[in-house]
Amino acid sequence: MNPLSSFLFPKAFSLLKVLLRPPPFPSEGDIIMGPHVSKTQWCSTIPTLATTNASMVSLSTFTEWSPPAAVAAALSKKITLEELPKDDKDKTAFSTLSIRSNSSGDRRSRSISAKSRSNSSPRNNIGPIGVVGLRNIGNTCFMNSILQCLSNTSPLLDYFTQENYQGEINKLTSTMRGSLARAYGDLLDKLWRPSQRTPVDTTAFKDQIARFAPRFIGYSQQDAQEFLRYLLQGLHEDLNRIPAKPNPILTDIDPSLSDSAKAAESWRRYLRYENSPVLDIFVGQLKSTLKCSACGHCSVTFDPFWDLSLPIPSPPSKHCPTPLTSCFDLFSREENLEEKFNCDKCKTKRNCSKRLAIQKFPKILVIHLKRFSLEGRSRGKINALVDYPLYGLDLSRLASNKLPGENLVYNLYGVSIHSGSICSGHYIAYCRHPYTGEWHCFNDSRVTAVPPTAIVSSDGYVLFYEQVSVATKASATST
Numbered sequence: 460m461n462p463l464s465s466f467l468f469p470k471a472f473s474l475l476k477v478l479l480r481p482p483p484f485p486s487e488g489d490i491i492m493g494p495h496v497s498k499t500q501w502c503s504t505i506p507t508l509a510t511t512n513a514s515m516v517s518l519s520t521f522t523e524w525s526p527p528a529a530v531a532a533a534l535s536k537k538i539t540l541e542e543l544p545k546d547d548k549d550k551t552a553f554s555t556l557s558i559r560s561n562s563s564g565d566r567r568s569r570s571i572s573a574k575s576r577s578n579s580s581p582r583n584n585i586g587p588i589g590v591v592g593l594r595n596i597g598n599t600c601f602m603n604s605i606l607q608c609l610s611n612t613s614p615l616l617d618y619f620t621q622e623n624y625q626g627e628i629n630k631l632t633s634t635m636r637g638s639l640a641r642a643y644g645d646l647l648d649k650l651w652r653p654s655q656r657t658p659v660d661t662t663a664f665k666d667q668i669a670r671f672a673p674r675f676i677g678y679s680q681q682d683a684q685e686f687l688r689y690l691l692q693g694l695h696e697d698l699n700r701i702p703a704k705p706n707p708i709l710t711d712i713d714p715s716l717s718d719s720a721k722a723a724e725s726w727r728r729y730l731r732y733e734n735s736p737v738l739d740i741f742v743g744q745l746k747s748t749l750k751c752s753a754c755g756h757c758s759v760t761f762d763p764f765w766d767l768s769l770p771i772p773s774p775p776s777k778h779c780p781t782p783l784t785s786c787f788d789l790f791s792r793e794e795n796l797e798e799k800f801n802c803d804k805c806k807t808k809r810n811c812s813k814r815l816a817i818q819k820f821p822k823i824l825v826i827h828l829k830r831f832s833l834e835g836r837s838r839g840k841i842n843a844l845v846d847y848p849l850y851g852l853d854l855s856r857l858a859s860n861k862l863p864g865e866n867l868v869y870n871l872y873g874v875s876i877h878s879g880s881i882c883s884g885h886y887i888a889y890c891r892h893p894y895t896g897e898w899h900c901f902n903d904s905r906v907t908a909v910p911p912t913a914i915v916s917s918d919g920y921v922l923f924y925e926q927v928s929v930a931t932k933a934s935a936t937s938t
């Protein structure tokens with residue numbers, strides 16, 4: 460009997476998909492853990508199970524791959540596990556674990572059922588759930604790279620695997636009538652199915668994205684960041700909560716309002732048209748300030764953004780890495796505009812300077828490094844090593860106004876890597892598993908474990924950062 464089948468979980472228990480976490484990393488043992496337990500609740504009490512039900516979970520190697528110590532310490536306080544009675548006589552009995560999380564008041568006690576055979580070792584070549592490759596169906600590495608980064612995006616994964624998103628599909632205004640969201644949900648379902656061990660075919664999904672954005676018809680190499688934008692836009696449309704487009708508001712926002720009131724009004728107006736779970740996750744708000752060079756008068760505008768495209772400054776020396784913060788500095792620095800703009804105060808066109816700041820920070824911040832230039836003599840790819848931090852990217856200095864208690868710290872969980880030149884190249888992805896914290900390299904159908912030290916690369920192209928929740932940070936620092 461295929462040993463994998465002993466760990467297949469019935470669809471009925473998909474509410475608690477169970478994480479199997481054995482070789483290739485630990486030399487023995489499987490981890491069972493519900494993905495609904497957030498990664499920040501990774502639990503060091505699990506090993507106690509090893510002694511009570513060795514046939515099901517053998518966790519002697521747990522410590523080899525536990526998450527950063529501070530998190531693990533915080534988490535050990537948050538979860539208790541208890542084993543429920545099990546029929547030892549039945550060799551194929553269901554073993555049931557109950558994971559009870561004390562972390563957030565209303566978190567339900569959850570049950571996991573695992574079909575395990577007491578006479579067969581759970582040690583086999585099962586990888587962690589979700590660590591599955593995607594077939595290359597013809598120059599689709601750009602797509603696979605982005606799909607893996609999105610697959611490891613916790614809030615989006617949670618949405619598509621836990622909620623009844625099909626009931627939220629917008630069938631009235633979306634051009635795709637939900638078929639892109641359904642195709643994406645089906646793809647995620649395959650990627651995160653505990654039984655899925657072979658690379659997943661993306662043909663059905665690709666057909667839908669090509670219907671939405673005909674540029675993706677055929678099999679030519681495409682830009683990963685452009686693909687990401689189209690995909691998020693398509694998912695957003697399919698899940699837009701606005702059933703019918705409202706009449707536009709034609710009046711300007713009252714210039715006498717404070718900047719933050721203008722920002723709030725601008726955001727409110729945006730949400731009249733655009734409002735979806737995808738937007739909730741990815742969209743932030745940029746503030747751009749135009750300053751009159753004659754009178755110093757400032758006018759502000761606020762625009763939503765789905766990602767930030769950062770320029771890469773010239774490094775001080777060829778072998779010096781460029782800190783990511785230098786890219787942000789260049790992005791947000793005041794620049795003089797060549798074009799003249801009408802100054803509200805001078806009542807005439809004036810030279811102006813422009814400055815960008817972030818008014819509203821998204822949960823997931825996507826950073827696109829502008830490595831490719833298509834213009835004139837500078838056409839080509841910038842191969843500078845941008846040193847992007849894995850943990851603790853603090854964007855406070857980009858905030859137009861930081862609210863008290865607001866946490867503007869981000870951790871990296873995904874990188875789309877482009878190797879090669881502007882003309883030809885290959886995409887892969889490095890992703891941090893949302894539940895184990897382990898990094899993997901997703902190279903189309905091949906997936907390998909990689910150490911955190913391998914993640915920063917001069918080929919890093921699109922970076923995926925997740926905002927550190929205040930609660931997590933508080934609990935991690937209090938221990």
Ligand SMILES: [Zn+2]
Nearest residue numbers: 751754802805
């Ligand atoms: Zn002026």
